[in-house]
Amino acid sequence: MKMIVCVKQVPDPQASSTGTKVDVAAKRVIVPHGTPPVMSPYDESALEAALKIKDVHGGHVTVMSVGKNLARPVLRKALASGADELILLEDNTFDQLDSYATASILAAAIREIGTFDLILCGRQAADTDAGQVGSGLAELLHIPCVTVACGIELGEEKVNVTRIVSDGYEVIEVMLPALVTVSSEIGELRYPKLKDLQAAQKMPIVVRNAGQLGIDVASLMKLNLVSLSPPQHRNVQCCMISAETPEIAGEHLALTMRGAGLI
Amino acid sequence: MNSYNGIMVYVEFGENGLLPITRQLLGCGRKIADELGEPLSAVIVGSKGIEEGSDAAQLGADTVYIVEHELLRQYRTETYVAALEQLVRQQRPTALLMGQTYVGRDLAPSLAFRLETIAVLDCIALEIDHASRVLLLTKPVCGGNAVATFTSMYYPQIITIRDKAMLPMEPSFGKNAHVVHFAVSLEPRSFKTRLIKKVKEEGEGLRLEEAAVIISGGRGIGGAEGFRQLHETAAILHAAVGGSRPACDNRGVAPNRQIGITGKIVSPDLYIAVGISGSIQQMSGCGQAKRIVAINKDPDAPIFKYADFGVVGDWKKVFPSFSAKLKELVS
Numbered sequence: 339m340k341m342i343v344c345v346k347q348v349p350d351p352q353a354s355s356t357g358t359k360v361d362v363a364a365k366r367v368i369v370p371h372g373t374p375p376v377m378s379p380y381d382e383s384a385l386e387a388a389l390k391i392k393d394v395h396g397g398h399v400t401v402m403s404v405g406k407n408l409a410r411p412v413l414r415k416a417l418a419s420g421a422d423e424l425i426l427l428e429d430n431t432f433d434q435l436d437s438y439a440t441a442s443i444l445a446a447a448i449r450e451i452g453t454f455d456l457i458l459c460g461r462q463a464a465d466t467d468a469g470q471v472g473s474g475l476a477e478l479l480h481i482p483c484v485t486v487a488c489g490i491e492l493g494e495e496k497v498n499v500t501r502i503v504s505d506g507y508e509v510i511e512v513m514l515p516a517l518v519t520v521s522s523e524i525g526e527l528r529y530p531k532l533k534d535l536q537a538a539q540k541m542p543i544v545v546r547n548a549g550q551l552g553i554d555v556a557s558l559m560k561l562n563l564v565s566l567s568p569p570q571h572r573n574v575q576c577c578m579i580s581a582e583t584p585e586i587a588g589e590h591l592a593l594t595m596r597g598a599g600l601i
Numbered sequence: 602m603n604s605y606n607g608i609m610v611y612v613e614f615g616e617n618g619l620l621p622i623t624r625q626l627l628g629c630g631r632k633i634a635d636e637l638g639e640p641l642s643a644v645i646v647g648s649k650g651i652e653e654g655s656d657a658a659q660l661g662a663d664t665v666y667i668v669e670h671e672l673l674r675q676y677r678t679e680t681y682v683a684a685l686e687q688l689v690r691q692q693r694p695t696a697l698l699m700g701q702t703y704v705g706r707d708l709a710p711s712l713a714f715r716l717e718t719i720a721v722l723d724c725i726a727l728e729i730d731h732a733s734r735v736l737l738l739t740k741p742v743c744g745g746n747a748v749a750t751f752t753s754m755y756y757p758q759i760i761t762i763r764d765k766a767m768l769p770m771e772p773s774f775g776k777n778a779h780v781v782h783f784a785v786s787l788e789p790r791s792f793k794t795r796l797i798k799k800v801k802e803e804g805e806g807l808r809l810e811e812a813a814v815i816i817s818g819g820r821g822i823g824g825a826e827g828f829r830q831l832h833e834t835a836a837i838l839h840a841a842v843g844g845s846r847p848a849c850d851n852r853g854v855a856p857n858r859q860i861g862i863t864g865k866i867v868s869p870d871l872y873i874a875v876g877i878s879g880s881i882q883q884m885s886g887c888g889q890a891k892r893i894v895a896i897n898k899d900p901d902a903p904i905f906k907y908a909d910f911g912v913v914g915d916w917k918k919v920f921p922s923f924s925a926k927l928k929e930l931v932s
Contacts, residue, residue: 351744358743358746358747360746360747367742367743367746367747436719437710437720438714438719441714461863462863464743464744465742465743465744466742466743467723467740467741467742467743467744467862468722469706469710469722469723470709470710470713470714470720470722472710473678473707473710473711473714474710474711474713474714476711477711477714477715478714481793482678482679482792482793482794483678483711484678484794485678485706485707486703486706486707488856498797502703502856502857503703503799503857504615504702504703504857505801505802505803505857506799506800506801506802506803506857507799507800507802507856507857508796508798508799508800509796509797509798509799510677510794510795510796510797511794511795511796511797512793512794512795513793513794516793521856521863522846522849522850522863523849523850523856560718560719560753560754560755561719561721561751561752561753562751562752562753563749563750563751564737564750564751564752565749565750566742566747566748566749566750567747567748567750568746568747568748569741569745569746569747569748569881570748571906571907572888572906572907574893574906574907574908574909576895576905576906576907576908576909576910576911577909577910577911578905578911578912578913579910579911579912580912580913583918584912584914584915584918584919584922585918585919585921585922586922587912587914587919588896588912588914588918588919588920588921588922588923588924588926589922589923589925589926590912591894591896591910591912591919591923591926592923592924592926592927592930593926593930594910595894595910595927596930598892598909598910600871600892600894600910601814601838601871601927601930601931
């Protein structure tokens with residue numbers, strides 16, 4: 339079972355959820371100083387899904403990431419967690435990429451690898467929230483794609499994917515090779531053991547740049563970012579209800595809501 | 602400027618007929634089509650019997666395309682992409698609008714890559730740059746911490762639009778569209794996926810989509826046991842119960858009860874947030890609520906920036922007396 343997991347490095351969305359600013363002139367999001375880079379959480383779940391399959395059925399897990407100035411310690415965590423190989427697609431031009439360019443770079447690198455059974459991606463990245471690279475990559479590689487998986491079961495040359503839909507869930511059988519995008523319900527990435535963290539430091543990392551991949555980013559970009567602005571917030575003044583005890587505050591809240599005609 | 606012409610709306614039906622988002626897409630599509638001086642069409646994809654829906658989908662459209670095939674009985678990515686690819690290649694619309702629904706967010710990117718064009722998902726505004734006649738596609742990024750506007754020179758543009766971001770088409774709008782049956786050819790052997798099971802799991806109580814009052818729990822509520830209290834109170838208020846993403850991951854509520862950027866977008870009259878911090882990802886799903894009430898132990902939680910009424914305190918202590926008092930007041 340040969341699996342490829344595509345992961346994106348993003349500023350920690352937990353740390354950056356408050357205090358994030360927008361540099362309107364530069365059309366960039368400025369995260370608070372000291373926000374560490376992390377693997378995008380859904381991508382971590384995608385890696386966990388691959389590792390769960392490897393736990394039961396064995397196999398080989400290659401982790402791939404596209405970007406500029408990729409942080410080695412962040413991505414080595416994938417090796418420490420149980421991935422076998424890390425390939426960084428890194429170039430100074432791999433910056434502010436759109437979904438089409440990102441999927442094209444991944445497709446070029448995957449074609450170099452040649453054969454594979456299953457590609458796993460997170461359902462969407464924590465920074466751009468575009469939600470397209472997985473589906474797009476599958477199209478570029480002419481393989482079927484199932485999105486937003488909350489469960490994956492490996493069968494004979496196929497996988498059964500459970501996915502959430504509006505009024506419940508469905509199970510899709512998909513022939514391999516295939517691509518599956520993963521949602522958080524599949525579980526968080528396991529914590530690596532200390533000895534695995536140490537061992538991961540010594541594992542080699544493959545790095546490929548644009549020239550080696552035969553990629554010209556400028557010719558791949560299909561979207562222009564015209565402007566970036568801060569969001570508009572609901573403008574309300576919260577009426578805080580306090581009382582001697584939390585129990586009384588709860589009663590007062592109900593009474594206030596009745597007074598205001600909310601209930 | 603280019604040979605693409607017309608705005609096309611992808612129609613979705615639910616149990617109670619046309620989805621509200623489809624009415625919103627037709628409203629927005631009509632406006633954009635008029636500004637561009639281009640026609641508006643609606644497309645219904647499905648199997649035998651779908652033409653019955655053509656009447657509802659006519660709302661303001663000039664043409665309704667019926668794409669009917671046995672293999673399109675239920676939504677599947679590859680069959681629907683193949684069917685829409687054929688229609689879109691023939692009709693060459695400027696833009697194809699879909700709802701940011703479970704179907705739209707799956708279908709749009711695959712179709713865009715198939716057609717070697719672009720998709721922009723989860724748009725909250727759609728305008729025309731009058732000088733260039735190019736579409737300005739605006740969507741939240743970074744979990745809602747910023748709003749980006751994109752343009753592209755690639756067509757047709759596949760666009761999904763967030764529920765409740767646009768005003769719906771007036772139901773009284775003229776219904777005199779041409780109904781066109783579009784014949785697709787689908788080769789069963791070319792498809793690699795098969796739907797083997799579909800399970801309805803609505804979760805307990807009222808559905809989020811139809812409730813005027815929603816009680817939503819966050820990470821702090823814990824698992825199903827904590828949510829039991831929320832369900833009991835919901836029954837009193839005739840409310841639906843939802844949860845944040847962490848609450849769903851903790852299996853406190855069913856996954857399709859998730860409210861937020863990766864779940865459902867709701868706009869009830871009253872939204873009661875219990876143990877919810879109010880991260881921007883969460884608030885993207887309920888910021889349209891008319892009134893918000895919050896209980897949270899952290900006085901600095903962002904939820905209090907959105908709430909009309911708030912109590913700072915441990916929900917385990919605040920909520921039972923709140924619930925008991927509500928019961929007394931409502932009965």
